Amino acid sequence: MSEEISIKSLSHERDKNDPATLSELFDNAFEMFNNINATVEPTNSPKVQLDIKRAMHMFEDATRLVSIVDMFSDNETFEEVATENIKYFLLPALLGKLTNQLCIIDDRMHLVKVAEIYFIDFLKRIKAYDLITDVEIPQISTVDEKKEAGDNENTSESRMLENMMIRRNTKLQRYQQEKDLESRLDTLKKNLDNPNIDDEFKREYFVTLIKLYAVRIVDDLNFLKREKTILENMKEMKSMHTSTSEIQKKQKSPAPKLQPIIITRDEIQKKVFGAGYPSLPVLTVQEFYEQKIKDGDWPDSSQHNVTNSRCLQDIANKDVIANDEDSEIVLKEKKEEKDDPEYLERLRAMDEYKDTHRRGWGNRANRS
Numbered sequence: 001m002s003e004e005i006s007i008k009s010l011s012h013e014r015d016k017n018d019p020a021t022l023s024e025l026f027d028n029a030f031e032m033f034n035n036i037n038a039t040v041e042p043t044n045s046p047k048v049q050l051d052i053k054r055a056m057h058m059f060e061d062a063t064r065l066v067s068i069v070d071m072f073s074d075n076e077t078f079e080e081v082a083t084e085n086i087k088y089f090l091l092p093a094l095l096g097k098l099t100n101q102l103c104i105i106d107d108r109m110h111l112v113k114v115a116e117i118y119f120i121d122f123l124k125r126i127k128a129y130d131l132i133t134d135v136e137i138p139q140i141s142t143v144d145e146k147k148e149a150g151d152n153e154n155t156s157e158s159r160m161l162e163n164m165m166i167r168r169n170t171k172l173q174r175y176q177q178e179k180d181l182e183s184r185l186d187t188l189k190k191n192l193d194n195p196n197i198d199d200e201f202k203r204e205y206f207v208t209l210i211k212l213y214a215v216r217i218v219d220d221l222n223f224l225k226r227e228k229t230i231l232e233n234m235k236e237m238k239s240m241h242t243s244t245s246e247i248q249k250k251q252k253s254p255a256p257k258l259q260p261i262i263i264t265r266d267e268i269q270k271k272v273f274g275a276g277y278p279s280l281p282v283l284t285v286q287e288f289y290e291q292k293i294k295d296g297d298w299p300d301s302s303q304h305n306v307t308n309s310r311c312l313q314d315i316a317n318k319d320v321i322a323n324d325e326d327s328e329i330v331l332k333e334k335k336e337e338k339d340d341p342e343y344l345e346r347l348r349a350m351d352e353y354k355d356t357h358r359r360g361w362g363n364r365a366n367r368s
Contacts, residue, residue, distance in 0.1 A: 022065050026087060029058035033094055036101070044103040047330045056098045060261050063091050064288065067263050078129040083199050086206040089131070092122040092262055093213045099258065100220065109231045110257050112224050117260045119217045119224075125263070131207065132214050138221055174215055181212040261288070 032055040041048050066072070066088050072081070096118030102111055123137045188205040191197060292298040335343040 022062060023084065025058055025065070026062045026091075029055050029062065030087075030090075030094070032058070033098065036098075043101055046333070049103060050330065052098050052101050056095060059091055059095050059098070062088070063095070063261050063263055066091065072125070072263060074128070078131060081129070083202050083206070086203065086210070088263075089122070089126055089129075089210055090213060092118040092125070093217055095260070096122065096217070096220070099260075100224070102258075107257065109228065109235070112228055112231065114258055114260050116221065116224055118262070119221055121260075121262045122217060123214060126210055126214060131210055135214060135218060138225070174218065178212065178215045181208055181215065184208050185212060 032051060036048060036051050036055065039048060043049075071085055071088060096115045099111055099118060100115040104111060120137060123132070123135060126132055127135065127137065185205070185208050188201070188208060191201065192205055289298065332343075
């Protein structure tokens, strides 16, 4: 199945000036992802956070398209996967990386769990295709389960030293493996733009890239595991100093949570690849459509002959367009840094107005 799956084939209408394909959507998002990792700006800056959200929306759209066309099948081997489609194995890994870079302090535990789901989905899928064989995929466990397991372990001094040596050797092996893969990837990348390159060379490049991310994600999962323990301890300490009224106030207005979107079409595949928690649903394509129709964002398919359906790309990018409003903050900061004359003149005029019109003077209700 070719990767050149046009958005036109997934919707009934499309702007003639929009030649976007699934491949272009992924490549543009991957380029943005690499720029985010290469930037010298702090991760919590408004611009970087806006770019992270845009890249996530693009990767989520690509994931939905890959699921719609049923690109990956449980009963096929890696040799049967087209070379142009190998790069889409990286989708959950890239989404997990971006999720882990979001700066939402109040909901950090939820982001950690979502990133774990993406990472484990990535490892499960590439292991199912025999792309990796020496990686043990960790099981996500709750804090209570970890405490119970910790209480039952025999923590003798000799056993602790033995575990420390095993972890150290494993870490050194992964570090050396990562350096070897990075070196091989750099060599392959130099010849990737050659128009006469053969198919086997491209496959080796993508396989090397996938294996490199697999090594990095194993380390990421270990960091997330330790971070979950720290966050849980912080939560327990905070709850001891939080009054009942404050807890009730927080429970009244819960913020909408980020939901992981993985490559799956139905409930059966969701049970296989959708590792997670009851409070973290993994959406299938059918569930995603039903939710959009219920919310009124997408037209009902039964009324398609009455109402013209919109392009899937336009619908999927609606959230990205809404997030563009956040760029106004970045624009204001740039104007302040560049001392924009028009912007400064407006600020001075507002300051002069506030000097002569104190707040509340115009709303005295005829009182002297």
